[in-house]
Amino acid sequence: MTSNRFWQLNSRPEAEDVSGSLSLESEPMPELADGEVMIKASYLSMDAGTRMWMTEREDGYQPPLELGTKMAGLVLGHVAASRHAGFAEGALVRGFGQWAEHSIVQPELAGLVKVDDSIDDIKQHFGVLGFNGWTALWGLQETAGVKASDNVLISAAAGATGVLACQIAKILGANVYGLAGGPDKCRWLEEELGITKAIDYKNADIAAELAKVDGGIHAYFDNVGGPILDAVLPNMALYGRVALCGLLAQYKGDGRGHGPEHFDQILMKRLRIEGFFSPDFADQGERLAAELKTWLDQGLIDTPFDITDGIEHVLTAYEKLFTGGNIGKVLVKI
Numbered sequence: 001m002t003s004n005r006f007w008q009l010n011s012r013p014e015a016e017d018v019s020g021s022l023s024l025e026s027e028p029m030p031e032l033a034d035g036e037v038m039i040k041a042s043y044l045s046m047d048a049g050t051r052m053w054m055t056e057r058e059d060g061y062q063p064p065l066e067l068g069t070k071m072a073g074l075v076l077g078h079v080a081a082s083r084h085a086g087f088a089e090g091a092l093v094r095g096f097g098q099w100a101e102h103s104i105v106q107p108e109l110a111g112l113v114k115v116d117d118s119i120d121d122i123k124q125h126f127g128v129l130g131f132n133g134w135t136a137l138w139g140l141q142e143t144a145g146v147k148a149s150d151n152v153l154i155s156a157a158a159g160a161t162g163v164l165a166c167q168i169a170k171i172l173g174a175n176v177y178g179l180a181g182g183p184d185k186c187r188w189l190e191e192e193l194g195i196t197k198a199i200d201y202k203n204a205d206i207a208a209e210l211a212k213v214d215g216g217i218h219a220y221f222d223n224v225g226g227p228i229l230d231a232v233l234p235n236m237a238l239y240g241r242v243a244l245c246g247l248l249a250q251y252k253g254d255g256r257g258h259g260p261e262h263f264d265q266i267l268m269k270r271l272r273i274e275g276f277f278s279p280d281f282a283d284q285g286e287r288l289a290a291e292l293k294t295w296l297d298q299g300l301i302d303t304p305f306d307i308t309d310g311i312e313h314v315l316t317a318y319e320k321l322f323t324g325g326n327i328g329k330v331l332v333k334i
């Protein structure tokens, strides 16, 4: 390989139109500086939260990406070259790199970690054992304090984080309710994942459906915010907890939206709403992954993957996160 293809961010996308803002570029294979590692990507992880990095907002959990630079994202691959003592050539690694065939990273800044290459399917490092798995586990256990017999509601339930949250909530003994777009996803959630009930938020009256849940919602694992959160708040149980994982309904614009119209319900129902962010508990990653690995080995949890082949098709894969074209984890195979 003498050249490296990568996606470059050229402008701030407007609403849905991400494709007009990125271009596939090629460069001569970059040289490594001291302390750097080159990762030859096997898979690129498509993550909805990265949409916010394309906006101008300065007060997100990460500063905006500079225009004219490579699009950033999570990468799983092998070390192709290294000038860092901690990472030998050939090691399987995961960390924040670029939407590129080869990512050049400083391991400390990239959160680069070596991961087990002896497991049956290395994709699970972006599935059950990856950030989405940790996020689902942490959000349910630590943030929402889910207990057996709780009524737990999960939005974007058929997405990467959602399917794992559904399965983990079931393992914790909860009654699991999921929100997803369309009858096919809802059927899949009930028949394949075995959740208590899936609600098609695109076609049903969410508030009316949730009002039927006996005892109300004790814990809401929210991936979307926006109008769905508003429909949920009046249906929370007294002393309910909302684990705020993501704000998918707001990522397309400048990342902001209005607060919930039913804000008063936080007091009326004495609710606790808490945001949480996976890099904050990256130091717990090994412990979380070990717990998840036990369930994976026992066949209690799994991730469906939605795989697109080839770096030239990254945007097709990415758009699914916002149009609802995926069940499970969206990956691009390089």
Ligand SMILES: NC(=O)c1ccc[n+]([C@@H]2O[C@H](COP(=O)([O-])OP(=O)(O)OC[C@H]3O[C@@H](n4cnc5c(N)ncnc54)[C@H](OP(=O)(O)O)[C@@H]3O)[C@@H](O)[C@H]2O)c1
Residues within 6 Å of the ligand: 046, 047, 048, 049, 131, 132, 135, 156, 157, 158, 159, 160, 161, 162, 179, 180, 181, 182, 185, 223, 224, 228, 244, 245, 246, 247, 248, 249, 250, 276, 277, 278, 279, 320, 321, 322, 323, 324, 325, 326, 327, 328, 329, 330
């Ligand atoms: N806090 C953290 O540390 C952390 C870590 C990882 C992910 N997250 C968050 O988790 C959420 C899910 O991200 P992901 O990468 O796993 O994506 P994903 O769930 O695999 O894909 C997104 C799914 O969300 C649904 N969706 C999209 N826009 C929506 C909207 N406006 N309202 C309702 N549903 C919508 C779509 O399914 P439908 O067909 O059902 O609409 C889509 O398939 C994001 O908010 C992300 O930021 C947070």
